[in-house]
Every structure is written in C-alpha cells, then in structure tokens.
Amino acid sequence: MTSIAAAEKAELSNQDYAVVADIGGTNARFCRINLNTFELDHIQVFPCADFPTLTDVMVAYREQQKVPLVHVAIAIACPVDSDSIHMTNHHWQFSIRGVRKAMGLKTFIVLNDFAAAAMSLVTLEAHELTQIGGGDIERGAPKAVVGAGTGLGVGHLITLSNGDVMPLPGEGGHVDWAPTTEKEWAVHRFIENRYGRVSAERVLSGPGLETLYLALADYHGRNVSPLSAAKIGQRALSGIDTLALETVNVFFASLGSFAGNLALTLNTRGGVYIAGGVVPKLLRMMVTSEFRARFEHKGRFCKVAEAIPCFVITAEYAGLRGVGQYLKQTLQQRGA
Template sequence: MAKMRQFAIVADIGGTNARFSRVALDTLALDQVAVYPCADFESLADALSHYQQEQQLTDIKDVAIAIACPVNDDEVRMTNFHWQFSIKGMQQQLKLNTLLVMNDFTAVAMCLPALADDQKIQIGGQSAVRGKPMAVLGAGTGLGVAHLVPVADKFIPLPGEGGHVDWAPQNEQEWFIQRQLAAQYGHVSPERLLSGPGLEAIYQALAALQQVATPALSAGEIGQQALSGSSTLAAAAVQQFYASLGSVAGDLALTLSTFGGVYVAGGIVPKLLPLLGSSEFRARFEAKGRFTDFNRQIPIFIVTAEQPGLLGAAVYLKQTLAG
C-alpha cells in the first residue's frame, strides 16, 4: 500500500507581503503559492486562515512560518509592521498540530542544503565540502547574516546580527565613505552599505567625493543605470557595493571556516549579477593577508531560488517533525 503523502503549509512574512505555500514534505516541492499584502489583514492568523480557506487546505495542521523579526520566545512582534502574536495562542486558535516560527534569515540558512544546482551560481573556490559549516548573507532592505552547521544528520541554524558589526574601510575611497556615513549615523555597519539604502548612500558619497551634483536616486534606478552603462557614477557605486560585499563575505568565511560554502541571497545581487564578474567581489573575499590561501579554497554561491524563505521553512519543519 502506498504511503500517504504528507503536506504542510509554509509562510514567509515580510513587512509588506505575506507569502504562503503548500509543501510536500517528502520532496520539498512547493505549490499553491499565494502572496497577500499584510495590510489586508488584522493579524497573521487571519491571513493564514484566509489562505487555507481560499486554497481549500483547512485539513493541513502542520505550519512553519519565517518572519522578518527576532523570534526569541513565545511573543513575536514584527519590526516593520503591527502584527504581534503568541505562538502558542495562535496554534490553539487555529487548532494546529505544529506551529514552528523562525526568523526569516534562519529560514534562508536552512534552505541551503536543499538548493538544486539550477538555484545557485558558483563564484570561484573549490567544491563545497559536505558536512562543513556554511554561511549566508543577503542584501535587500537590510543585510541578513547567518551560519548553518551540520550536526550528525541534521542542520543547526545560527542566526545573528552580523549586519550590524563594524564596517572596515580598506582604501581612501572607503575611508571617505566611512566619514560621510559616520557623520550621518554615528556607527557605520556593513548594513549601511550592503542594502538598498546602502547602495543609495554609496552613490551619494561617491558623488560628494567626485564633487558631482546629482539628484538622489533609488537603489533600483542606480542599478538600472549601472547595467545600461549610462552612468559612470552608478557603475562606480555598484563596484564599491560588490567590493565591500566580498570583504564581509570573506569575514564570515573565516569566522566559522565555512568550507561548506558562503551563500549570497537577498534581492539585490541577482538583479546586478551581470556586473559581478568585473568587480573586486571575489578578490576582496580572498584578500585576507596570511589567510588568503585559506579563503581561496572556499566557494561562493549566488542564490537564485525564487522562494528561499519558503523552502527553508519547509526544510526546518521537515527536520523538526522527524524529531
């Protein structure tokens, strides 16, 4: 007799949109994906109930949610939206057997072992070593950072706030950028450069350095002008972005000897991928003095999967249900 297929629901909740999907836990295949504006619902429980009813999935009782805020105890409060809830309370309200809630970058870290070859692009280094630690960083609205450590036949995610450590300038241009940002923010972290607002800040700092009058542009506009070759200033901003991203990625590689690979996620890099090869990204990743040869071995992968948060939530739920 064929074994009945087990399905679950996974969600990836950001400050603007809530993404839901059904997942087959044996294959981790996602389907029935739906995206809703968070503002359409009073609570996350309402959004999840609406999804179940709209997709006729009210019989599914195992749910995993990745959410854009810290998840340290039972009470969850979103950073950039008004939703807040008790995990236990929501589980009881919706009569769920399992409700697993995790930080969104914990989910991104958990997706790494499940990525197919066509969901990642390798940039230099040797082959990833099975069973060794991995690191992931993702530039988008902010800069997410996490590690993933294999233990026996499971994976332990190590989320953190590595995007908020000190940023280390490496040359005169970067010292100028550092002074510009320090005057505005005080503390200068990698996130001040390696994010959408960070790309905009780099662009404005380089305009000041070159004494060029230019209107403020969005990160998307800077990227478009760099890709089209219509602006040398935009191209220089993207090159600086990639150089700094490589340095920070190299620091993460050293921190846990990530011979399982360093993975770059987030929305910015895949859109600017054609400009990566001509940048200092890989060179700066390796430029670690006495440990240059060490980092030279470590592969970098650009994550191109469309829904890494949903996939990672599914991996974590599958591992949790397996005990």
C-alpha cells in the same frame, strides 16, 4: 542532508502538506509545500504594508487560496528567541502562542529568516547555484549564508554527527561596517553623520544601496536626487549612469570583504552562499566586480579564503523550501 527513517519517507502521518511563509520587511511569501517532495504550490506574495497584523495576512492567504491552515511554519526577518516576536524592519509584533491559538493551528513554528535560508542549502540543486570563485566544497563542513534585501541577513549551517543539520541564526548584518579604502571611509563618514552608527546593513542592503548612491555623490561633490535600489541597479546594468555603476561596484567590493570575514569566522569550507533579492538581479556585474578579490584579500589567510567557494542562490523560493525542511525535521523529531 537531513536523515529520514524509511517509514517516515513513505508517510508523514497525514502531515504530507503544510503551509510555509517567508516574511521579510517588504513582502510575505506564502505557499503550500509537500514535505515528501518539497514541491511548492498555491504560491502567493503579499505586500506586508497592506496588512495590519500577521494574522490578517494569514487569513487572506487561507481565504484566497482555499488552503487549510493546520501545520504552519514561518521564517521572519528578526530575532526569534522568545514567544514575543518584533520585526526589525516592519511594525508587526505578535505572540507565537497567541497566533497559534487565534488561528486554531495544530503546529505553528517561527524561525529566523536566515535560519530558513541556511536550511534551504540542503534542498538546492546544482543548477540553482552560480559559483563565484574558490575550490570545491568540503562535505560536512560548516556553511555560511548572507543575503541583502530589505536588510542584511546572516546565518550558518552545521552538520551534526547523526547526519541531521542545524541552522545557526544570527544578527551578523548589524555588526560594524569596516571600510578599507579612502572612498569607503568617506562613505562611512557620510552615513555616520546621517545615522550615528554605521552597521554593515546600512551599506549592504537595498536601502543601503540607496544610501551608498547618495554618499558617493557627496564624495564627488555632485547634487543628485535619491533613487530606489531597483533604479540604481537598472541604470548600472544599462551603463547610462556612471554614479550608479560606481555604486554597484563599491557595493560588491564591500560585500566581498564581508563575506570573506564570514568565511574565516566559522571556517566555512562548505561554502559561502549569497541569498536575498539584490544580488541575483545584478549577477552579471558581480562576476566582473572586485567581490572575489576582496573576499580573498585576507593577509596571511589569503590561501584559506581562496579555497572557499562562494555561490549565488538563484532559486526563486529557496527560503520557503528552507522553512519546509526545518518543519519536516522538527515534526520527525517530535514523532521520534
């Protein structure tokens, strides 16, 4: 847990409240957060497609919620490595300094969305996590977080010697997808013919679920109409569509392999955490899928993988809390 000096616990020098946002390729989630208690209020979700720019949606939030924008931090679904931000799965582009000046903000922090997801891990309670196999977490050990939504996000969290935590954002969702069965190789060829390169995100995301449905139909020689990820999930859960059921099962099997690779990459004995909008809706199917078997299927390192627990994050606004945690830690470090 982030260390906090006693004086800072009592008061944050008029910085008790801030506005935070979690911006993906589809939705922009805003709220006001109390940086002492991490309680959220004035929550509002905006479709990104309804606004030409980031500042337009920030103005809409301020005017509709009557909340002043002073200290603001946003998590966004793209690399954050310079002042110039270009979203990966949406058209918004902006300058961090430019937005701060245009909106008259005292503080404006931008971080990668899975840096925020990683920071959220220290705010979660036991009832907001569903464990999928493995043993107990090792305190202080690295953690990994992966989430399927509009894209596929990946991040890590490490604990520093002073007790603070540091998120390690990355673009692991864009690594090459690794098929392991004959069926998955057929899926790989289908996607390669359509897009050229087959990244993990092409399969392990909402749009990936839609592509996987079509790829499996092609594998079976069936002609089907495209379905949305939501429809595929609904039809799989109801059991009325065997192709949708197969699609979700292949999705979870491949996600298990991917998550297991993450676990070995940084030896994440602190756990692998599944975030994003896709998995929680299909949690019942995940439990009975090949997810955990594929997670642990790591040859000579099976025993290592078997010990590492996986958790599905079921908290509705974990990303917003992660942004707040990062903002609080940043303000405290500046004050120090």
